[in-house]
Structures are given as structure tokens and as C-alpha cells.
Amino acid sequence: xxxxxxxxxxxxxxxxxxxxxxxxxxxxxxxxxxxxxxxxxxxxxxxxxxxxxxxxxxxxxxxxxxxxxxxxxxxxxxxxxxxxxxxxxxxxxxxxxxxxxxxxxxxxxxxxxxxxxxxxxxxxxxxxxxxxxxxxxxxxxxxxxxxxxxxxxxxxxxxxxxxxxxxxxxxxxxxxxxxxxxxxxxxxxxxxxxxxxxxxxx
Numbered sequence: 001x002x003x004x005x006x007x008x009x010x011x012x013x014x015x016x017x018x019x020x021x022x023x024x025x026x027x028x029x030x031x032x033x034x035x036x037x038x039x040x041x042x043x044x045x046x047x048x049x050x051x052x053x054x055x056x057x058x059x060x061x062x063x064x065x066x067x068x069x070x071x072x073x074x075x076x077x078x079x080x081x082x083x084x085x086x087x088x089x090x091x092x093x094x095x096x097x098x099x100x101x102x103x104x105x106x107x108x109x110x111x112x113x114x115x116x117x118x119x120x121x122x123x124x125x126x127x128x129x130x131x132x133x134x135x136x137x138x139x140x141x142x143x144x145x146x147x148x149x150x151x152x153x154x155x156x157x158x159x160x161x162x163x164x165x166x167x168x169x170x171x172x173x174x175x176x177x178x179x180x181x182x183x184x185x186x187x188x189x190x191x192x193x194x195x196x197x198x199x200x201x202x
Contacts, residue, residue, distance in 0.1 A: 122199030
């Protein structure tokens with residue numbers, strides 16, 4: 001009888017330990033909660049501390065994550081593209097787990113200063129009364145006007161995009177030029193295949 005009682009007590013203790021383990025509170029945390037980024041493309045890591053399964057996702061197409069799910073502790077890299085607009089933009093990253101409250105993380109990216117600097121009309125004198133003007137509009141369209149020595153004019157439209165180092169211009173005729181550029185002291189310098197073009201802001 002004593003032997004049977006001992007077995008029963010061991011079984012009860014084992015069951016209690018097992019039940020306690022099963023009922024262990026699930027936890028989930030993630031850092032950093034916010035990240036303020038410059039307009040340039042970059043990445044940063046989110047540290048997840050947990051004892052349960054979790055998923056992570058972004059609400060913006062300019063933000064991607066290195067992993068979309070995991071278990072327990074983990075490290076996820078957040079990648080984001082360059083902001084080529086004049087507007088600050090924000091993204092929400094959500095970390096959700098099993099039987100735990102979801103965590104909302106915020107990413108803020110500044111506007112692109114080159115966008116604001118590029119908008120407007122730029123002029124390059126070519127001598128003997130000839131010049132070239134390029135006008136960049138806020139909707140990423142533009143026009144190029146070339147005035148020749150005989151005062152005749154040619155005008156064509158284009159669309160454009162840019163990164164921190166390169167300017168891509170696609171003319172309506174089909175020609176596309178991807179060239180290095182820089183903006184400084186109201187000067188737009190374009191390193192074209194046929195030479196360096198320097199435009200002055202009008």
C-alpha cells in the first residue's frame with residue numbers, strides 16, 4: 001500500500017510540473033520600437049525576444065524583412081529603399097505572436113533633399129547665343145529646350161528618376177540616359193558620355 005501511494009504521489013507531482021510548464025505565460029517583445037532614417041536606402045535589425053511562435057510584416061512596399069516568421073528569440077533585418085520624393089514617409093511593422101498582444105513598430109524616413117533641389121529650370125549656355133534648358137517638374141516629368149545659334153528651337157519631353165548619385169532621363173523619342181550627377185551652389189553637374197554638362201538654376 002505504501003508502495004502504491006508513493007507511485008501515486010510521484011505521478012501527481014509529475015502531472016503538476018507538466019501542467020505548470022504547459023501553462024507558462026507566453027511573452028513577446030521587439031526592439032527598437034521606432035527608427036528615424038534618412039532618405040537613403042539602408043537597413044537595421046529588430047531584436048525579437050519571445051517564447052512562442054511569431055510573424056513579422058510591413059504595411060509598405062518600400063520596406064521588406066529578412067524573415068516573415070520564427071519561434072522564440074530572433075533577429076530580423078529590415079531593408080528599405082531610397083526615398084526619391086519630397087515627402088517624408090512612414091511604415092508600420094507588426095510583430096504578432098501566438099496568445100500574445102501584437103507589437104507595433106514605426107519606421108520614419110525623411111524626404112529627399114535632392115528632389116527639392118532638382119525641381120525647377122536649369123540653363124546651360126553653349127556659346128554664340130545657343131543654350132539648353134532643362135525643366136524638372138514635381139510629378140517626375142520634364143522638358144528640354146535647346147536654342148541654337150540661329151535662334152531655332154527644339155523641345156522634347158521626358159520623364160526622370162534619380163538616386164543619390166545617378167539621374168535617369170527617358171526622352172519621349174525613346175532614348176534613356178542614366179548618368180552621374182551632383183547639385184551644389186545652384187549648379188547641376190551631369191557627367192554625360194560626351195562630356196560634363198553644368199547647368200545653372202534659373
